[in-house]
Amino acid sequence: MKAILIGMAVMALVAISYLRGRSKLREVEQVDRHFTEKFQIEELLGSVSYQGGFPAIPRLTPLKVGLAGNSLVLYSLKGEAGSIPYRQIRKIEHFTTRTKANLKNKSVVFWGPFAPMIFKDKYRHFTLIKYTDIDNDENNLLLELKDSGTCREFSRQVSNSWSSFKKNSQ
Known part of the structure; x- marks a missing residue:
């Protein structure tokens, strides 16, 4: 009898975990859909780890990056978002550090x-x-990616x- 009760409790926990996970995935899809429509994102590049340099998003957090018509769009799953117009971007580069x-x-x-x-080495x-922000100050947006191949592809x-x-603008 105890085994049946324990089994039922485990099944209930699995069902609750499944339902919570499914609702979180729906929320993520809704956020993606909302920002895709709001900023008219043409291509979603994926998730990156944000390390700083963008005033619209003050905290270090995972971000999603998309390409809109004339800007680079950054948004978090918490609803913080912003874009950098291409005319303000000065330079794009990628690099690797080793610890x-x-x-x-x-x-x-x-x-x-x-x-x-x-x-092992990290x-x-x-x-x-590198871009010029709203206040006409030079600013650097630093994004961390998982591996060298995705970093090169993202930068490209x-x-x-x-x-x-x-x-096109010239």
Whole structure:
């Protein structure tokens, strides 16, 4: 009898988790749809980790980035959003940083020869967008991406969209 009650409780928890997850996915889709319509986003580039440099979104948070007709649109799932017009962008570049693993503080007795395999160097991939903000000040938007390939692809897409805007506006 106890096993049946425990099984029913587990099934109820699984069902509740499923329903909550499904409702969260619907909320994310609604936010995407709302900002796609509001800013008329043509292409959604995906999610990035925002590291700073955009006054409309003051906190470090995961962002979604999209390309609208003549601007780069950034928005969070909390409803914070803003755009950077292409005419204000000065430069787009990507770079990688490496933090070496500190093996000196790791116990050789405990980890043995496995320490170099467990504690590896950490690589972070960034795209930097230099632009002029509303107050006519130079500002830098720093976006972190998961790996080198997605960082290059993201930078390439934004650069291509920006350069095609520059060609059309001349």
